[in-house]
Amino acid sequence: MEAIIPILIVFFIIVTLLWGIRIVHQQEALIVERLGKYNRTLYAGLRFIIPYLENIRAKVSLKEQVMNIEKQDVITKDNAIVSVDAVAYYQIVSPEKAVYNIENLEYAIIQTVQTNLRDIIGGMTLDEVLQSREKINMKIRETLQGVADDWGIIVKRTEVKEIKPPKNIVDAMTKQMEAERNKRAMITEAEGKKQAEVLEAEGYKLAKYQEAEAIERLGQAQANAVKALKEIIDNSEIASQFLIGDRFVSSLKEIANSNNSKIIVLPPNVENIFKILNENKK
Structure with a gap:
C-alpha cells in the first residue's frame, strides 16, 4: 500500500503537467482565464497554462469568416417590396474583444446587416435600389466598421447577393425593356433607310x-x-x-x-x- 502512494503521486504530477501543455494551431487563438478572470491570449505554437488555476475560456479562429445573411423582405421608399440577401466577410483581429465584448458575434453581425439593409433600402426607390448595389454594399460596410473595433474584428467586404422585386414588377420591367428594344430597333431601321436614301441621292447626283x-x-x-x-x-x-x-x-x-x-x-x-x-x- 505504501508503494502505491508514490506511484499515484508521480502519475498525478505527470497528468497535471500534460494537462498544462497546449498546442495552438496556426490561425487560432486560445483565451486563458485565471481564477475566472481574463489573463492572456495564446497564439500558434507550444504553450503552457497553470493547471487548476488557469483554464481555456474559448478557442477563436483568426481566419477570414464568411457570414451568410438570410433573405428578408424590405419595403422601398416607393412602397415596393423586394427580397434581399447578402454576405459579409470579416476577420477576428482581437480575440479577447470578440469573446468578452459581444455575447454572440455572428448573430450580432447578422442583425446589424439586416437592420442596415432595411434602413438603406427603405430610403431609396426601387429603381435606385436596382442601380445602387455598390452604394448599398459600401454603406453596410461603413456601419459594420463602426462597431468592428469594439467587437475585435475587421470587415473585409459586404456584398448584396440578390435583389428580387415582386413578380408583377419584374413582368412590367420586362415589357418595358422589350418596348425599349423595339423602339431602338425601329429607330435604327429608320436611320438606315434615311442614310440609304441620302447615299442614293448622292450617287444619282454624282x-x-x-x-x-x-x-x-x-x-x-x-x-x-x-x-x-x-x-x-x-x-x-x-x-x-x-x-x-x-x-x-x-x-x-x-x-x-x-x-x-x-x-x-x-x-x-x-x-x-x-x-x-x-x-x-x-
Missing part, C-alpha cells in the same frame, strides 16, 4: 455630274476636231459635215455588227453624206 462632265468633254473634243479639220480643209461647214458623216458611218457599223440587227433602213438623203465624204477624201 452620276449626273459625271454624265454632264462627259458630255462637256465630248463637246470640247468635237470642237477641237472641227477646229483641226477647219485648219486642214479651210472650211468650217465642210469640216462639221465631215464629222457628222463620220459618226453616222460609225453608227451604221455598230448597228450592222449587232446580233439583233436584221434590216438597216437608210434615210433618203444618205447619198449626200457619202458624197461629202467622198469629195473630202479626194
